[in-house]
Amino acid sequence: MKIAILGFGTVGKGVYEIVKKANMQTQNLSVSHILIRKNKIRTMPEMTDDMSEILTDKDVDVVVEVMGGIEPAHEYILAALNHGKNVITANKAVVAIYLKEFTEAAERNHVKFYFEASVGGGIPWIQGLEKALRIDNVNSISGIFNGTSNFILDQMSKKGQPFVEVLKEAQKLGYAEADPSADIDGYDIANKLCISADIAYDIDIKNHQKLPIFGIRNITCEDVKYFQKRGLAVKLIGRSHQKDNKFDYVVEPALFLDQTLEANTPDNYNLISLNGETIGKLDFFGQGAGMLPTANAIVQDILDVKERKSHLKRDFDKRMEYCPDLTKGDYLLRTKVNVSELFKNYQVSKEGSYLVVHQIPVGMMHKLMKLVLQEDKAAFMVSLPDQEVA
Amino acid sequence: MKIAILGFGTVGKGVYEIVKKANMQTQNLSVSHILIRKNKIRTMPEMTDDMSEILTDKDVDVVVEVMGGIEPAHEYILAALNHGKNVITANKAVVAIYLKEFTEAAERNHVKFYFEASVGGGIPWIQGLEKALRIDNVNSISGIFNGTSNFILDQMSKKGQPFVEVLKEAQKLGYAEADPSADIDGYDIANKLCISADIAYDIDIKNHQKLPIFGIRNITCEDVKYFQKRGLAVKLIGRSHQKDNKFDYVVEPALFLDQTLEANTPDNYNLISLNGETIGKLDFFGQGAGMLPTANAIVQDILDVKERKSHLKRDFDKRMEYCPDLTKGDYLLRTKVNVSELFKNYQVSKEGSYLVVHQIPVGMMHKLMKLVLQEDKAAFMVSLPDQEVA
Numbered sequence: 001m002k003i004a005i006l007g008f009g010t011v012g013k014g015v016y017e018i019v020k021k022a023n024m025q026t027q028n029l030s031v032s033h034i035l036i037r038k039n040k041i042r043t044m045p046e047m048t049d050d051m052s053e054i055l056t057d058k059d060v061d062v063v064v065e066v067m068g069g070i071e072p073a074h075e076y077i078l079a080a081l082n083h084g085k086n087v088i089t090a091n092k093a094v095v096a097i098y099l100k101e102f103t104e105a106a107e108r109n110h111v112k113f114y115f116e117a118s119v120g121g122g123i124p125w126i127q128g129l130e131k132a133l134r135i136d137n138v139n140s141i142s143g144i145f146n147g148t149s150n151f152i153l154d155q156m157s158k159k160g161q162p163f164v165e166v167l168k169e170a171q172k173l174g175y176a177e178a179d180p181s182a183d184i185d186g187y188d189i190a191n192k193l194c195i196s197a198d199i200a201y202d203i204d205i206k207n208h209q210k211l212p213i214f215g216i217r218n219i220t221c222e223d224v225k226y227f228q229k230r231g232l233a234v235k236l237i238g239r240s241h242q243k244d245n246k247f248d249y250v251v252e253p254a255l256f257l258d259q260t261l262e263a264n265t266p267d268n269y270n271l272i273s274l275n276g277e278t279i280g281k282l283d284f285f286g287q288g289a290g291m292l293p294t295a296n297a298i299v300q301d302i303l304d305v306k307e308r309k310s311h312l313k314r315d316f317d318k319r320m321e322y323c324p325d326l327t328k329g330d331y332l333l334r335t336k337v338n339v340s341e342l343f344k345n346y347q348v349s350k351e352g353s354y355l356v357v358h359q360i361p362v363g364m365m366h367k368l369m370k371l372v373l374q375e376d377k378a379a380f381m382v383s384l385p386d387q388e389v390a
Numbered sequence: 391m392k393i394a395i396l397g398f399g400t401v402g403k404g405v406y407e408i409v410k411k412a413n414m415q416t417q418n419l420s421v422s423h424i425l426i427r428k429n430k431i432r433t434m435p436e437m438t439d440d441m442s443e444i445l446t447d448k449d450v451d452v453v454v455e456v457m458g459g460i461e462p463a464h465e466y467i468l469a470a471l472n473h474g475k476n477v478i479t480a481n482k483a484v485v486a487i488y489l490k491e492f493t494e495a496a497e498r499n500h501v502k503f504y505f506e507a508s509v510g511g512g513i514p515w516i517q518g519l520e521k522a523l524r525i526d527n528v529n530s531i532s533g534i535f536n537g538t539s540n541f542i543l544d545q546m547s548k549k550g551q552p553f554v555e556v557l558k559e560a561q562k563l564g565y566a567e568a569d570p571s572a573d574i575d576g577y578d579i580a581n582k583l584c585i586s587a588d589i590a591y592d593i594d595i596k597n598h599q600k601l602p603i604f605g606i607r608n609i610t611c612e613d614v615k616y617f618q619k620r621g622l623a624v625k626l627i628g629r630s631h632q633k634d635n636k637f638d639y640v641v642e643p644a645l646f647l648d649q650t651l652e653a654n655t656p657d658n659y660n661l662i663s664l665n666g667e668t669i670g671k672l673d674f675f676g677q678g679a680g681m682l683p684t685a686n687a688i689v690q691d692i693l694d695v696k697e698r699k700s701h702l703k704r705d706f707d708k709r710m711e712y713c714p715d716l717t718k719g720d721y722l723l724r725t726k727v728n729v730s731e732l733f734k735n736y737q738v739s740k741e742g743s744y745l746v747v748h749q750i751p752v753g754m755m756h757k758l759m760k761l762v763l764q765e766d767k768a769a770f771m772v773s774l775p776d777q778e779v780a
Contacts, residue, residue: 018525018668122669124521128514134693135408135686261675264654278408278682279512285651285673292668296525303524309699 001306004033004054004085006076007067008047011090011117014295015064019302029302032060035067051076055083062302065089074098081105081113088301090117090294096191100204100316114301114311119192120145122293123286124300125272129199130312136276138200140389142239145192147268147288148176148183149216149236154266156224157233163219175268185215186236186251193238197249200274201242204316205249212324212366213251218380223334226352227255227382233263234382241327241389245319248326250362253382255332261285324363329387331357331365335372335379342368362387391696394423394444394475396466397457398437401480401507404685405454409692419692422450425457441466445473452692455479464488471495471503478691480507480684486581490594490706504691504701509582510535512683513676514690515662519589520702526666528590530779532629535582537658537678538566538573539606539626544656546614547623553609565658575605576626576641583628587639590664591632594706595639602714602756603641608770613724616742617645617772623653624772631717631779635709638716640752643772645722651675714753719777721747721755725762725769732758752777 003019005012012034019029033054034046042048051072054060063080065087067073073094080087082105089095095102095118106113116126120143132138144150148170155166167184170176182188190213194205205211216236227234232255240249256262261283265271270288275281287293304311333339333355340348347358357365365381372379393409395402402424409419423444424436432438444450453470455477457463463484470477472495479485485492485508496503506516510533522528534540538560545556557574560566572578580603584595595601606626617624622645630639646652651673655661660678665671677683694701723729723745730738737748747755755771762769 014668021525024525123672124518127521131514131517131690135411135414135689259654259656261651261654264649264651266649276686278404278686280677280680280683281675282513282677283673283675285671285675287670287672290670293670296666296668299525300521307700310697 001029001061001302002032002059003029003062003064003302004035004060005031006035006063006065008034008036009066010291011066011294011298012064014291015066015298018292018295018299024299027303027306029306033057051079055079055085060085062086062088062305064298064302065091066298067091068093070094070097077102078105081109081111084109084111086112086305088114088298088305090115090298092118092188092191092195096194096208097206099195099198100206103314103316112305114304115195116301117294117297119195120270120272120284121286121288121290122296123270123272123284123288124297125196125284126199127311128282128284129196129274132274132276132279132282133200133312136278138274138276139243140239140241140275141196141200141273142237143272144235144262144265144270145189145238145272145288146183146236147270148180150265150270151175151268152184153216153234153236156219156221157228160221160225162221163216184217186213189236189238189251193240193249193251197240197247198316199314200240201247201320202314202316202318203247203320210322210324211249211251212363214253214366214369214381216253218378219253220380222353223380226354231258232256232385233258235262235265237262242320243326243389246321246323246326248323248362250366252366255382255384257385325361325390327362327387327389328359329362330384331360331381332384333357333372333379333381335376337372337375339372342371391419391451391692392422392449393419393452393454393692394425394450395421396425396453396455398424398426399456400681401456401684401688402454404681405456405688408682408685408689414689417693417696419696423447441469445469445475450475452476452478452695454688454692455481456688457481458483460484460487467492468495471499471501474499474501476502476695478504478688478695480505480688482508482578482581482585486584486598487596489585489588490596493704493706502695504694505585506691507684507687509585510660510662510674511676511678511680512686513660513662513674513678514687515586515674516589517701518672518674519586519664522664522666522669522672523590523702526668528664528666529633530629530631530665531586531590531663532627533662534625534652534655534660535579535628535662535678536573536626537660538570540655540660541565541658542574543606543624543626546609546611547618550611550615552611553606574607576603579626579628579641583630583639583641587630587637588706589704590630591637591710592704592706592708593637593710600712600714601639601641602753604643604756604759604771606643608768609643610770612743613770616744621648622646622775623648625652625655627652632710633716633779636711636713636716638713638752640756642756645772645774647775715751715780717752717777717779718749719752720774721750721771722774723747723762723769723771725766727762727765729762732761
């Protein structure tokens, strides 16, 4: 089976390396094309800067898209599907928006569109979720979906270093980008959460402008120390619930009791969980990013195409209402401004340097937090354990 | 697709219940036969005490064996395969011995033999392992494979209660059998570890008399308290490594640092892990037993048969040498007898009420422990973190 790789960054190189491994060669896989940018130098015979060469080559069975970004990834994926190529991608940004369009195009052209690597890197999360859905309704999903933010919070906890210092270290180690916003402000998690919710509930969120997001940019050493004293660990998570044809979703810092799997997910690892009717709580832990784990997930999808293993069929056209008030919980809020008027409809108590806002709907907390941030750019909030679905 | 269930205990009833669920009925599944014992009263129309009725009914596509025990489970599984029925079982005892025989019989008869539920209950462990093996050599597997022993150790840690008291509570809750030996002496884990190692290394352990096993019967409150003071949690685990065509395996109490997933696996949950070349460490956490989770795993296998999803093909005929000295580590040993002669070849130091045996091969430690037990029936040992493969 011939594979064309679009983009030759870390993950693209990983795919190339795994396909070259001895036990993969017995599978009769080989990389025939590597698409590079127009002005790059071709250092390998497989390299080309001409996408149409790949599209028109009848021997290419699978196109692996690992360029990242929205365009031209979206255009190339669609073109490949429409040229009768199976497509596999690790690109969460493009999948979060175009999952339904890609799925329909694949169906129309009798090819496969797989994207295991787009969420949780090497963790078999998409397939685990799809498998659970063959039998169960999945009532909630949640997870530490982003390794960079987890590395930062873990280092802050273990070494007591301030956010900015740890971020710099993460950038030096190659864990964080020069512009770290996607990782620390929660947009990367938002993409992965939307893809997961699309599958879990068979919906098409597509444009997730409503999704409440709050990142970890404002967290301080003192915050982390205080949480630790209370026997709690802070993690940046994505979480979604469904009930009675309504769903919610949120990206926010959350506190977990010290003796939970979440609290003990170290370094840049991911932990992703689902809760199903008969299966109960199921958790998947592993490398959520990195060259070989992510490439492994891509090659798994390639093998599924080769072995004609169909993934769960989803139409993404169930109607469900996004309900920002579906889940209620307690939040710790740290701010210098007086918020008594803003939170007057909720019970608020004082705890050290923090306010505790009791039993506030998640969507409302995020809405009010936006107003707090207008007055106090350094304000921080974090959810306490034991949120409840209404 | 018509299903015959052999045995109608907890798991059999769970399978019946899940198949009756609305979204399963659209899958066109139904239970046509339930095999009960000769002198039991037939309370449902599907019940029969005649195995040959099931074998000769051409409409039966899948036989689900959930009787437990070796015979007649072994005989019935073989008969069903030889009559052209797909067979799915949750019976680890029979799979641990006859995996190769069943696999060959299934192949010969062009049917499937699946056994996801036999290890880790509802956790998709077998399939997760098989999936990893499509790409990677798996270098080690390990896990908290038994919920009952984990419940006991967890309760001892959290409540400070003695072993015997917690065992009684577990029996009252239905977590432990009247004869708890399989759970607390490690035989249940041994079966699950052997099945996992058979798959991981493509070998046929079959008769695992060589496997070093040490259970938790002798653990005391004081042991647990001491470990906690040292920042360690004790778990009864199964573990196996491979290197250079050699493998080892062991069932033993092991200490884990407080901030590990293992240490934080609560109640009767299971946590099973693999380490692969490109995928790294991958962990699966969930309900390792119980009616619905185990039945869920069985119905997943039924759906794989229905959707013609083949599992990894293994012949179980690779030659690998069992090497009891492959892994070395430190052990804590508590005994009243003088063991200085017995352990004279190893560095031994004193630590509170314990001896620390340094860098001893796992197989040797278990061998010497057997001799210690002859003199001191209450002796206890536990491995310290950071074992190393030679």
